[in-house]
Amino acid sequence: MFQANVFDQKVALVTGGGSGIGYAIAEQLLRAGARVFIAGRKEEKLKKAQESLSQLGQCAYQVCDIRDSEQIGQLVAFIKETAGRLDILVNNAGGQFPSLAEDMAEKGWNAVINNNLNGTWYMTQAMAKAFFIPQKQGTILNIIVNIYRGVPGMAHTGAARAGVDNLTKTLAVEWSKYNIRVNAVAPGIIQSSGLENYPPEMLDGLAETIPMKRLGTTDEVAWLCAFLVSPFAAYITGETMYVDGGQRLFGQQFQL
Ligand SMILES: CCC/C=C/C(=O)SCCNC(=O)CCNC(=O)[C@H](O)C(C)(C)COP(=O)([O-])OP(=O)([O-])OC[C@H]1O[C@@H](n2cnc3c(N)ncnc32)[C@H](O)[C@@H]1OP(=O)([O-])[O-]
């Protein structure tokens, strides 16, 4: 998408970079010259991803659960020791399970809020304090979901992602004094490893309900992400951009 040197000397962290959308984002950043760290909970997944991503450039992984402040501290230390700086944070790690609102257990609600809202916040604050604020420079990109008309069938994630959408706006203003840009990307239904977490019948006929009549690809999300963290988006902050084939505007959404 970009010339190969757009991210020269830039260091990026992609959470959940071991699979799906996060992997595709890491790939685009590496192709355009960034040094990339990927993080997630499962070492085997990260190791495999790092091996193939390393063919494109400098890539390292670290096991880190975004809900665990101690592990985030270890990730900060690892990036400091090996790269000495961080320029780009992509908060892509996240997920949820389908459930009708009335059936959600307290533990399940809390697990999804903790993963998507709290985890994103812990990671964002830690990386800003360790790198972006002292450097007086940085860019943060939050991957949320299509929350335009609520998220029927997944109320917990709708609430958590709306929180991140709002946090994006607040931090864009508060941290503009540090030359930090903060944006979000809201994917529609994307053909990725993430969809394997859902029963196939939930996806049946879904493409027909999207104006573009197909699911998106991980690359189609990653191209937008690479643009938003690049110097070509230098005057864009506090924005949430949808990459959803028009799904938010029309027809049935992903629901039970
Ligand atoms: C929106 C548009 C499309 C989006 C697509 C994508 O995002 S694709 C990307 C998709 N990728 C992903 O989603 C990947 C990341 N997602 C995850 O890791 C999990 O979905 C997580 C967010 C729940 C965190 O997990 P964790 O390890 O912290 O938690 P845990 O497993 O220990 O569960 C805690 C509690 O949650 C409850 N509960 C959990 N599952 C179910 C269920 N199926 N059914 C019912 N309830 C469920 C249950 O109460 C459980 O407690 P229990 O009853 O066991 O004592």
Ligand SMILES: NC(=O)C1=CN([C@@H]2O[C@H](COP(=O)(O)OP(=O)(O)OC[C@H]3O[C@@H](n4cnc5c(N)ncnc54)[C@H](OP(=O)(O)O)[C@@H]3O)[C@@H](O)[C@H]2O)C=CC1
């Ligand atoms: N696919 C889709 O249709 C859509 C996806 N999204 C969002 O995009 C993001 C990427 O999803 P996608 O690539 O499709 O699915 P995946 O399930 O492949 O990706 C989720 C990634 O997040 C990591 N992750 C999850 N929880 C944590 C955690 N607590 N700490 C660290 N890492 C974690 C997982 O790694 P590990 O298992 O190793 O922890 C995994 O690599 C998610 O936030 C998802 O909700 C949004 C809209 C639509």
